[in-house]
Amino acid sequence: MGSFDFLILAPVGSIFALGFAFYLAMSVLKQDQGTDRMKEIAAAVRVGAQAYLKRQYLGVSIFFAAVFCILLALAWKGYLVIFVPFAFLTGGFFSGLSGFIGMTIATQASNRTAAAAMKSLNSGLRVAFSSGAVMGLTVVGLGLLDLSVWYYFLNWYYGAHPAAIPANMDKIAAITSTMLCFGMGASSQALFARVGGGIFTKAADVGADLVGKVEAGIPEDDPRNPAVIADNVGDNVGDVAGMGADLYESYCGSIVATSALGVAAGLGVAGVTVPMVMAAIGVLASVVGTFFVQSKEDASQSVLLAALRKGVFTSSFIVAIASYFLIKHTLGAEHMGVYWAVISGLVAGVLIGLITEYYTSSGFKPTQTIADSAVTGPATVIISGLAVGMMSTAWPVIIVCASIMISFFVSGGAANFNSGLYGIAISAVGMLSTLGITLATDAYGPVADNAGGNAEMSHLPPEVRKRTDALDSLGNTTAATGKGFAIGSAALTALALIAAYRDEILIKSDKLIEMSLMNPQVLIGLFIGGMLPFLFCSMTMRAVGRAAGKIVVEVRRQFKEIVGLMEGKAKPDYASVVTIATAAAQKEMVLPALLAVIAPIVVGIFIGVEGVGGLLCGSLVTGFVLAVMMANSGGAWDNAKKFIEEGHHGGKGSPAHKAAVVGDTVGDPFKDTSGPSLNILIKLMSMVSIVFAAFIIGNTFLK
Amino acid sequence: MGSFDFLILAPVGSIFALGFAFYLAMSVLKQDQGTDRMKEIAAAVRVGAQAYLKRQYLGVSIFFAAVFCILLALAWKGYLVIFVPFAFLTGGFFSGLSGFIGMTIATQASNRTAAAAMKSLNSGLRVAFSSGAVMGLTVVGLGLLDLSVWYYFLNWYYGAHPAAIPANMDKIAAITSTMLCFGMGASSQALFARVGGGIFTKAADVGADLVGKVEAGIPEDDPRNPAVIADNVGDNVGDVAGMGADLYESYCGSIVATSALGVAAGLGVAGVTVPMVMAAIGVLASVVGTFFVQSKEDASQSVLLAALRKGVFTSSFIVAIASYFLIKHTLGAEHMGVYWAVISGLVAGVLIGLITEYYTSSGFKPTQTIADSAVTGPATVIISGLAVGMMSTAWPVIIVCASIMISFFVSGGAANFNSGLYGIAISAVGMLSTLGITLATDAYGPVADNAGGNAEMSHLPPEVRKRTDALDSLGNTTAATGKGFAIGSAALTALALIAAYRDEILIKSDKLIEMSLMNPQVLIGLFIGGMLPFLFCSMTMRAVGRAAGKIVVEVRRQFKEIVGLMEGKAKPDYASVVTIATAAAQKEMVLPALLAVIAPIVVGIFIGVEGVGGLLCGSLVTGFVLAVMMANSGGAWDNAKKFIEEGHHGGKGSPAHKAAVVGDTVGDPFKDTSGPSLNILIKLMSMVSIVFAAFIIGNTFLK
Numbered sequence A, B: 001m002g003s004f005d006f007l008i009l010a011p012v013g014s015i016f017a018l019g020f021a022f023y024l025a026m027s028v029l030k031q032d033q034g035t036d037r038m039k040e041i042a043a044a045v046r047v048g049a050q051a052y053l054k055r056q057y058l059g060v061s062i063f064f065a066a067v068f069c070i071l072l073a074l075a076w077k078g079y080l081v082i083f084v085p086f087a088f089l090t091g092g093f094f095s096g097l098s099g100f101i102g103m104t105i106a107t108q109a110s111n112r113t114a115a116a117a118m119k120s121l122n123s124g125l126r127v128a129f130s131s132g133a134v135m136g137l138t139v140v141g142l143g144l145l146d147l148s149v150w151y152y153f154l155n156w157y158y159g160a161h162p163a164a165i166p167a168n169m170d171k172i173a174a175i176t177s178t179m180l181c182f183g184m185g186a187s188s189q190a191l192f193a194r195v196g197g198g199i200f201t202k203a204a205d206v207g208a209d210l211v212g213k214v215e216a217g218i219p220e221d222d223p224r225n226p227a228v229i230a231d232n233v234g235d236n237v238g239d240v241a242g243m244g245a246d247l248y249e250s251y252c253g254s255i256v257a258t259s260a261l262g263v264a265a266g267l268g269v270a271g272v273t274v275p276m277v278m279a280a281i282g283v284l285a286s287v288v289g290t291f292f293v294q295s296k297e298d299a300s301q302s303v304l305l306a307a308l309r310k311g312v313f314t315s316s317f318i319v320a321i322a323s324y325f326l327i328k329h330t331l332g333a334e335h336m337g338v339y340w341a342v343i344s345g346l347v348a349g350v351l352i353g354l355i356t357e358y359y360t361s362s363g364f365k366p367t368q369t370i371a372d373s374a375v376t377g378p379a380t381v382i383i384s385g386l387a388v389g390m391m392s393t394a395w396p397v398i399i400v401c402a403s404i405m406i407s408f409f410v411s412g413g414a415a416n417f418n419s420g421l422y423g424i425a426i427s428a429v430g431m432l433s434t435l436g437i438t439l440a441t442d443a444y445g446p447v448a449d450n451a452g453g454n455a456e457m458s459h460l461p462p463e464v465r466k467r468t469d470a471l472d473s474l475g476n477t478t479a480a481t482g483k484g485f486a487i488g489s490a491a492l493t494a495l496a497l498i499a500a501y502r503d504e505i506l507i508k509s510d511k512l513i514e515m516s517l518m519n520p521q522v523l524i525g526l527f528i529g530g531m532l533p534f535l536f537c538s539m540t541m542r543a544v545g546r547a548a549g550k551i552v553v554e555v556r557r558q559f560k561e562i563v564g565l566m567e568g569k570a571k572p573d574y575a576s577v578v579t580i581a582t583a584a585a586q587k588e589m590v591l592p593a594l595l596a597v598i599a600p601i602v603v604g605i606f607i608g609v610e611g612v613g614g615l616l617c618g619s620l621v622t623g624f625v626l627a628v629m630m631a632n633s634g635g636a637w638d639n640a641k642k643f644i645e646e647g648h649h650g651g652k653g654s655p656a657h658k659a660a661v662v663g664d665t666v667g668d669p670f671k672d673t674s675g676p677s678l679n680i681l682i683k684l685m686s687m688v689s690i691v692f693a694a695f696i697i698g699n700t701f702l703k
Helices: A006-029 A036-076 A083-119 A121-160 A171-216 A228-264 A268-290 A301-330 A337-360 A365-376 A378-391 A394-410 A417-432 A435-457 A462-509 A520-561 A574-588 A590-645 A655-691 A693-699 B006-029 B036-076 B083-119 B121-160 B171-216 B228-264 B268-290 B301-330 B333-360 B365-376 B378-391 B394-410 B417-433 B435-457 B462-509 B520-561 B574-588 B590-645 B655-691 B693-699
Strands: none
Touching: A006 A083, A006 A121, A006 A268, A006 A301, A036 A083, A036 A171, A036 A228, A036 A435, A036 A574, A036 A590, A083 A121, A083 A171, A083 A228, A083 A435, A083 A462, A121 A171, A121 A228, A121 A268, A121 A301, A121 A435, A121 A462, A171 A228, A171 A268, A171 A462, A171 A520, A171 A574, A171 A590, A171 A655, A228 A268, A228 A417, A228 A435, A228 A462, A228 A574, A228 A655, A268 A301, A268 A417, A268 A435, A301 A337, A301 A435, A301 A462, A337 A365, A337 A378, A337 A394, A337 A417, A337 A462, A337 A590, A365 A378, A365 A590, A365 A655, A365 B520, A378 A590, A378 A655, A378 B378, A378 B520, A378 B655, A394 A417, A394 A462, A394 A590, A394 B520, A417 A462, A435 A462, A462 A590, A462 A655, A462 A693, A520 A574, A520 A590, A520 A655, A520 B365, A520 B378, A520 B394, A520 B590, A574 A590, A590 A655, A590 A693, A590 B520, A590 B590, A655 A693, A655 B378, B006 B083, B006 B121, B006 B268, B006 B301, B036 B083, B036 B171, B036 B228, B036 B435, B036 B574, B083 B121, B083 B171, B083 B228, B083 B435, B083 B462, B121 B171, B121 B228, B121 B268, B121 B301, B121 B435, B121 B462, B171 B228, B171 B268, B171 B462, B171 B520, B171 B574, B171 B590, B171 B655, B228 B268, B228 B417, B228 B435, B228 B462, B228 B574, B228 B655, B268 B301, B268 B417, B268 B435, B301 B333, B301 B417, B301 B435, B301 B462, B333 B365, B333 B378, B333 B394, B333 B417, B333 B462, B333 B590, B365 B378, B365 B590, B365 B655, B378 B590, B378 B655, B394 B417, B394 B462, B394 B590, B417 B462, B435 B462, B462 B590, B462 B655, B462 B693, B520 B574, B520 B590, B520 B655, B574 B590, B590 B655, B590 B693, B655 B693
């Protein structure tokens, strides 16, 4: 270790990220807001989105209050350190705040992007991307802030009160063990945001399409459709706020899990310093990367994509260089294997993104095959889309496996098992270190999408809509790669969390659970865990169906009852649709979320701590594969439809197009509700298992 | 052990099963064949089916010859006992023979069932069910024959040549270790039968529907459709021959795995006697059960179902009673826990059947919800059907887990781990013991289906078609429960095989592999294994799509080129469609089948024997859940369509019906190609791992 305390870079990085996010936000807000009509529409979306989040946070607060009390009770009974309930709260608070800030700026940026697109494509890109970067940097900034504050506080507290350090732990173990638990707050918040937002957005989307496009025959984003504002609100609450909370959770989760495993590997404070400081380096790298995102006028989609990629690759390159020196100076030359683990994570993230692009972009064969199959009707579209999604799981799995294998062995796992686990965990940190910019490319999508809607509803000239369409189409690809990235990092993070769970059991009960697949408890847990993602997807897909049904009824009512609506003489009641979608999403998100929290506890009580280990691994494997499949099927269907709309197989309005629309509609809950929630499901279950570990040990029937 | 050698009951039961099957076959063949038109149609189906199987067996022979040579080489190198290559051949031969005999009688029974249905519903039921029973009893009879012959031969051989017994084994271990390997032959044959037949049947079905129903607007089973004979052929080669080979494999696999685990549990010859004799008892019980299947005229579907159930329940009851005495006399009173393991298997089989019925029968809410969602179009039909299928995985998983847990602990797993594994294995034998009759209820379905097709094409009076429809509709339910049963038993059997694999590694390398989930090799295997069923389904679904495309082209050509076809003045060329479907199925089945054989060997070489353990568990978990989901989604879609055809939501020809047809078409490859092949995939991979265990140990990079 060097004489310089690198750890101070974590709070510095945090402040820097938040400061730069603030600067970017101000520059976005300074942009031209466009015509009054544009402002009006943006305001309607903003009001709807904020109303949704307000309601959502209210509902979630009740959950948080209840769990806080339960955790307090557990702490009182001695099952937990007293700081855990509070860490649970801050984790949840900052995760929610990340989503809120990201969404606020996104709803401000949509009309500004449309206005900028009136000037040029590059201006539009800059505004949309900047607002995405605000979100990306806010997430990493708040994450580092929360982690730093807790670290310094606990470090001071346990330093001042050594008696407070639990038995069979040293100071750093006590710190990481507490911080590990705070992930549960972030995960819970993220799950609610993803599931609730996902249900909202897809119910509104499906509802708007079913009545508007199919029954009334009016185009997408037509202002006469009462569900059109709700549809735009949904993009913000689901794809922006949900995504922000989700990745906040991945980001912090990977860092705290790595820290905890660092202690088990005997790396002490240095084991904590590396992931925290690497995250700080990632902040700087991301900020530098944003400056490389520039485009020329009338660029093709591949040029636009290249512009975004340039930013991401530059950031990755900086992290790759800087972390070499970081690891050399903190862990020492004998631990340089850890550096290669980081690189393997970085590379795996990039590769998964490329694979996702191959399977979901209309430039490649898989999506084109789906478009081809549209000629023989909706059934073949569905079959080929599912087949593409299933096929697309192979490479991501192999890449993640390779990353696990490499990280484990280069970090010295063959000689010291815990070092190997530390390597796996830090590869996830490596993958997520550039989150500031990868998330920016992802969050940019919904902004461009909303800008398109804004342009359509404001009757802007066709060339503007063409520009926003180019931006939006790119957004579909980045959204798909972003999801692949989220899933890949989640798999590695969850794995680290499972390893941390095992350590937690060891600390709390002095029992090293073997988790052998021949142990029937583990095996049963594995089976149940393998089934849960299916059950969860079933619940969330049905929820979308039910919520969409309610919206259909309301839209039909308005078409029928509001005189002059179809002629454009009267305005629809946008707010009532938003209210209905909000209420439905809030109601429907409860059961799937509870499933995640309750399953590990119930399994733990009835099948023991080994059963929980099996449960976590089972849901990790199935959840990972299912999440990739659902995200990619959904993305491929969406782009197959767009491919036909570009004029292939008869173009818009042809039978092939109608068949492709069916695929797109099926894909909606796949890619925006069920699929992306699975990451969080997996991690939340791991977090719950860790937090409730001592409780389960004390209360299980199967010791 | 008693003084009487119970084991002799195994060959006796085998002869009895085959004798009774022969008697039933003769009685079916004696039935009235109906009009000349009926005979002609049945002959066309029969010829097509036999042509398919001939071609199939030719292709499979090449595979068997190649693998036989590889196994001979392995035996020569000392990796295998010399009998294994030959056991591989007999397993494959008898598995194929089971399918062939079952299919031959099924194709003879279809017109006879239609003719009998001209008299009464009960006559139709008796003929169709008897032909199903021929298949059921042939499968169990040949299975027991193969097992008995090998057992007695090896027992004599190792008795006469004790020097031939491999080191660190006693005689019984040498016998069971050899017999275990013969499952690979049966599994390979079964996989080809299921995949090839499944591709054939669904390609013909989808192809016939796409051009006939959708484009030409002629009804199902219309003789003017050139693909209609191929569609009927498909029911026989996929649902009968494929199913027979599949369950032959499950049946023998569960018995040999149990025998091998019995040796590990220290039960010696008695450990082999119990599963073999229990199977023999099951034969007797099944024969008795067949006499209880009777119906009154104009019975409702629930009455018909009750008639079939009475037969199954009677057989189960007999097994439950008789196996009590068997276990008491062979294993002794101290092992009565094993009896309860058997009962848990029997009960689990029945429960999974009931759950499957709930999720797939139009009498219950899940399928009705799908029918309801048809009102809002095909997209919602797909979403709700997938959601029902995913939801339906929960209970079967919990039931199988409960069965594992109970079997393990009642058999004394807590004190002696291997005894617990023996308990799990024997619960699968319990579940499968009544296969003679459960398979009869299953194989009856395609016969009734074909009888309906025969009645339609022969223009029989409407009341006959109504009766065959009643029989067919029941067949859909029994097919679904049969699939649930096949999947449930496969899960337990595969588990037993994985345990046997571990023993095999222990025997061959003196290394007890821990298979801990924290071992990265195991974990990577788990990930890859979890992904493989998705990849496999993707391959098989795409294969159906491609093969169906070829049939569409041919049917369109005939409609265009054959003058007077649509007016009924000219006949279509049925045979050319059969030839095309055959060629396509043969080509397409190769890759998915190779995946199953090669994956464990490649994983073993690169990731080691622990990796293979993880691979098997991963594919078991995902494969099980996915198989249940696909079978149940498919069944529910099919019945939702039928529910609408009965007059709900606008009935036949309504928009809701059109939407439901999309669901049904998507469900076709789900429930008849990809889903049911997954069982075999799982078991074949386990078998390959066992047979190649020694080779992998000697050649892996990761020792």
